[in-house]
Amino acid sequence: xxxxxxxxxxxHIPCSFEVFARRLPNGRRYGVVAGxxxxxxxxxxxxxxxxxxxxxxxxLDGSTLEWLRKYRFSGDIDGYREGDLYFPGSPVLxxxxxxxxxxxxxxxxxxxxxxxxxxxxxxxxMSSSAGSRPIIxxxxxxxxxxxxxxxxRAAYIAxxxxxxxLEAVRRHGLPGAGTSAHAFTLLYTGADGPNEKAAFAxxxxxxxxxxxxxxxxxxISAGVANAxxxxxPDLGGVRIDSGDLGVLAGQVRRQLDDLGATKTKIVVSGxxxxxxxxxxxxxPVDSYGVGTSLVTGSGAPxxxxxxKLVTVxxxxxxxxxxxxxxxxxxxxxxRATRATGTAVEEVVYPLGSPPPIDDDLVGTxxxxxxxxxxxxVDGLPALADSRALLRSRLVSLPWEGLKLSNGDPAIPTRFVxx
Amino acid sequence: xxxxxxxxxxxHIPCSFEVFARRLPNGRRYGVVAGxxxxxxxxxxxxxxxxxxxxxxxxLDGSTLEWLRKYRFSGDIDGYREGDLYFPGSPVLxxxxxxxxxxxxxxxxxxxxxxxxxxxxxxxxMSSSAGSRPIIxxxxxxxxxxxxxxxxRAAYIAxxxxxxxLEAVRRHGLPGAGTSAHAFTLLYTGADGPNEKAAFAxxxxxxxxxxxxxxxxxxISAGVANAxxxxxPDLGGVRIDSGDLGVLAGQVRRQLDDLGATKTKIVVSGxxxxxxxxxxxxxPVDSYGVGTSLVTGSGAPxxxxxxKLVTVxxxxxxxxxxxxxxxxxxxxxxRATRATGTAVEEVVYPLGSPPPIDDDLVGTxxxxxxxxxxxxVDGLPALADSRALLRSRLVSLPWEGLKLSNGDPAIPTRFVxx
Numbered sequence: 047x048x049x050x051x052x053x054x055x056x057x058h059i060p061c062s063f064e065v066f067a068r069r070l071p072n073g074r075r076y077g078v079v080a081g082x083x084x085x086x087x088x089x090x091x092x093x094x095x096x097x098x099x100x101x102x103x104x105x106l107d108g109s110t111l112e113w114l115r116k117y118r119f120s121g122d123i124d125g126y127r128e129g130d131l132y133f134p135g136s137p138v139l140x141x142x143x144x145x146x147x148x149x150x151x152x153x154x155x156x157x158x159x160x161x162x163x164x165x166x167x168x169x170x171x172m173s174s175s176a177g178s179r180p181i182i183x184x185x186x187x188x189x190x191x192x193x194x195x196x197x198x199r200a201a202y203i204a205x206x207x208x209x210x211x212l213e214a215v216r217r218h219g220l221p222g223a224g225t226s227a228h229a230f231t232l233l234y235t236g237a238d239g240p241n242e243k244a245a246f247a248x249x250x251x252x253x254x255x256x257x258x259x260x261x262x263x264x265x266i267s268a269g270v271a272n273a274x275x276x277x278x279p280d281l282g283g284v285r286i287d288s289g290d291l292g293v294l295a296g297q298v299r300r301q302l303d304d305l306g307a308t309k310t311k312i313v314v315s316g317x318x319x320x321x322x323x324x325x326x327x328x329x330p331v332d333s334y335g336v337g338t339s340l341v342t343g344s345g346a347p348x349x350x351x352x353x354k355l356v357t358v359x360x361x362x363x364x365x366x367x368x369x370x371x372x373x374x375x376x377x378x379x380x381r382a383t384r385a386t387g388t389a390v391e392e393v394v395y396p397l398g399s400p401p402p403i404d405d406d407l408v409g410t411x412x413x414x415x416x417x418x419x420x421x422x423v424d425g426l427p428a429l430a431d432s433r434a435l436l437r438s439r440l441v442s443l444p445w446e447g448l449k450l451s452n453g454d455p456a457i458p459t460r461f462v463x464x
Numbered sequence: 465x466x467x468x469x470x471x472x473x474x475x476h477i478p479c480s481f482e483v484f485a486r487r488l489p490n491g492r493r494y495g496v497v498a499g500x501x502x503x504x505x506x507x508x509x510x511x512x513x514x515x516x517x518x519x520x521x522x523x524l525d526g527s528t529l530e531w532l533r534k535y536r537f538s539g540d541i542d543g544y545r546e547g548d549l550y551f552p553g554s555p556v557l558x559x560x561x562x563x564x565x566x567x568x569x570x571x572x573x574x575x576x577x578x579x580x581x582x583x584x585x586x587x588x589x590m591s592s593s594a595g596s597r598p599i600i601x602x603x604x605x606x607x608x609x610x611x612x613x614x615x616x617r618a619a620y621i622a623x624x625x626x627x628x629x630l631e632a633v634r635r636h637g638l639p640g641a642g643t644s645a646h647a648f649t650l651l652y653t654g655a656d657g658p659n660e661k662a663a664f665a666x667x668x669x670x671x672x673x674x675x676x677x678x679x680x681x682x683x684i685s686a687g688v689a690n691a692x693x694x695x696x697p698d699l700g701g702v703r704i705d706s707g708d709l710g711v712l713a714g715q716v717r718r719q720l721d722d723l724g725a726t727k728t729k730i731v732v733s734g735x736x737x738x739x740x741x742x743x744x745x746x747x748p749v750d751s752y753g754v755g756t757s758l759v760t761g762s763g764a765p766x767x768x769x770x771x772k773l774v775t776v777x778x779x780x781x782x783x784x785x786x787x788x789x790x791x792x793x794x795x796x797x798x799r800a801t802r803a804t805g806t807a808v809e810e811v812v813y814p815l816g817s818p819p820p821i822d823d824d825l826v827g828t829x830x831x832x833x834x835x836x837x838x839x840x841v842d843g844l845p846a847l848a849d850s851r852a853l854l855r856s857r858l859v860s861l862p863w864e865g866l867k868l869s870n871g872d873p874a875i876p877t878r879f880v881x882x
Contacts, residue, residue: 056666101634156605187574216515233469365646366681
């Protein structure tokens with residue numbers, strides 16, 4: 047594509063591309079935008095060095111290679127903020143420049159936004175289900191080693207309290223947390239057999255009694271008894287990682303209380319998803335560890351966003367294939383809310399022409415500038431801002447929108463024609 | 465864990481850890497091992513530099529930090545070959561050394577093996593369904609940007625013919641392939657409206673008539689007519705990316721034949737998975753482009769492998785939690801096959817004690833050495849070897865084992881006690 051368009055000059059025509067999702071996955075009520083700042087950062091490093099050009103040289107002509115060698119994006123990018131909601135058709139990202147400089151960004155933009163938004167969208171449902179109880183992200187072992195770091199970041203935006211991924215702590219400044227594994231308890235096995243108390247004592251020597259002990263390696267009741275015997279009633283917490291967590295949480299709570307450890311917290315983990323978290327609402331659980339379902343998007347491992355050419359030299363363009371129709375033209379969006387703050391609809395309208403909004407509604411603009419003439423704008427939001435934004439956005443949804451069950455998007459999208 | 469075990473000396477006890485899957489996902493008949501060479505390569509780069517130690521310094525003591533600063537794995541690693549099959553309980557990887565040097569590898573080993581094996585396992589089913597028709601991997605836009613590269617590699621092991629991910633071409637030497645996007649056709653839109661023929665002509669000028677033209681941007685019949693009008697009957701191929709692919713493939717084949725383009729191939733893409741590929745067996749399709757379902761593991765985005773401590777100072781250890789029982793002791797495995805070559809069972813036995821095998825069966829050892837005393841062994845298999853191994857392994861499965869429908873593993877796993 048690039049080579050052919052450079053050869054006849056079409057490569058230099060001003061174009062705009064747009065990232066949007068045609069639908070939400072699996073009857074979800076809303077999606078959560080994440081990854082935009084990672085994309086912008088990756089864009090600044092998107093270069094074709096000698097190694098890359100050597101590979102491309104096997105099938106590209108010299109002038110295309112030379113164009114790639116000098117490649118620097120020089121256009122404009124706008125988009126939704128990380129932590130904002132999106133709905134079908136929301137113009138999550140708008141990329142404008144020459145055809146050539148925009149078209150080669152498709153994979154970079156989509157891979158990052160599709161992954162991170164899928165994780166954030168699942169994570170937000172889990173955070174909603176957990177309410178005020180904290181969730182630790184523990185999914186690194188169940189996804190690609192770099193996707194794990196990005197997943198931790200997306201989960202934090204979506205309300206998770208901490209991550210066990212230390213590289214995410216280092217790279218993104220997230221709060222770190224974790225507990226010990228069964229291997230640590232099993233390590234304390236001598237000629238006389240397992241010695242759970244020795245493992246607990248070693249952990250407490252290293253970390254103090256505020257630590258969380260994993261009590262389900264052998265027998266949970268014995269594990270709880272051993273934990274309190276070794277740590278005393280001021281033990282910080284116990285973790286249960288197997289069995290019927292609802293039943294066990296109740297049993298362990300009673301046992302802890304009987305032992306005087308009334309302030310010892312109960313952490314549960316083990317194949318939790320948003321539904322399992324919701325099912326534990328009435329149980330004496332203090333926090334959750336969530337792994338597999340988070341990093342796999344809880345059934346929706348990709349957000350299904352696409353990157354479509356919408357204008358060529360100012361003219362709207364759109365493909366007309368069955369079931370995949372695309373609305374042409376560059377777009378902006380706002381969210382119409384009632385005076386009470388409740389969202390009513392997503393309004394997608396032609397860029398540059400503010401849409402009609404009912405008098406009794408307030409329109410909040412949703413797109414912000416990220417890049418101008420190739421330069422990243424100052425003041426990209428911090429992760430904490432994105433996290434706070436999502437919290438406020440979820441509060442603005444109609445009640446139906448927070449249901450876990452499959453259904454329609456929480457608010458409709460209204461498309462205003464040019 | 466590390467800090468506590470270093471403090472009391474337990475960290476230095478010789479241990480072995482094992483990677484295995486308790487079950488196959490979603491009623492799958494077999495799993496495909498992938499990622500092992502990536503793990504071994506990552507192991508050689510697994511170091512704690514100043515940046516990492518600075519982050520860890522916020523909660524680790526000085527002697528633990530010093531131990532991490534000097535960290536080099538000095539133990540042994542054995543495992544299944546990439547491209548081999550695995551079944552529930554197969555000891556896919558065995559890591560032996562001190563507790564400390566092994567325990568910190570859990571996330572690295574599992575993230576790579578769980579991701580790559582999930583992709584390869586899904587890809588193998590697609591390759592089986594496609595038979596001799598080639599499949600191009602096109603999923604990069606639907607997964608994390610680095611997972612995309614690993615997915616291309618895993619798909620190639622599992623029989624895909626090429627990838628559209630150019631970084632995978634560069635990094636792993638995979639064959640590259642791709643077609644143009646709708647954006648390229650849309651680019652050729654002037655004041656008079658769309659000009660599909662101009663787009664096709666530009667592509668042919670750049671790549672010759674052996675190229676593949678995307679014909680479904682506007683109207684497929686008109687697109688095919690335009691393609692042959694511009695390219696002549698020697699056009700290499702046309703791609704259809706939307707609509708009812710089975711019906712359209714037949715229509716397009718007839719149209720191409722009527723236009724004299726009897727050798728022009730038909731490439732189909734658009735939400736294909738192993739079931740859709742199978743459903744197209746009787747249609748005149750020449751090759752497939754597969755994206756989303758490949759990189760998301762077609763419903764099983766993670767392989768669910770675990771990394772478990774199985775011996776401590778030579779003693780078998782195992783946790784005893786409900787539903788998560790682990791068999792202690794270091795293990796090896798062989799696959800028992802009939803003289804005809806058909807696999808009968810996976811035999812998992814204590815390392816060092818060859819298992820009883822029926823006289824009429826042949827036992828093929830499955831584990832090979834990867835690392836000895838911290839050094840990577842010579843002669844790790846090339847990707848082409850892994851690809852050839854899987855092809856031969858799939859041929860060895862009983863017929864039931866290649867069914868796409870949910871069911872039991874293709875062969876049972878027999879565990880031989882110590």
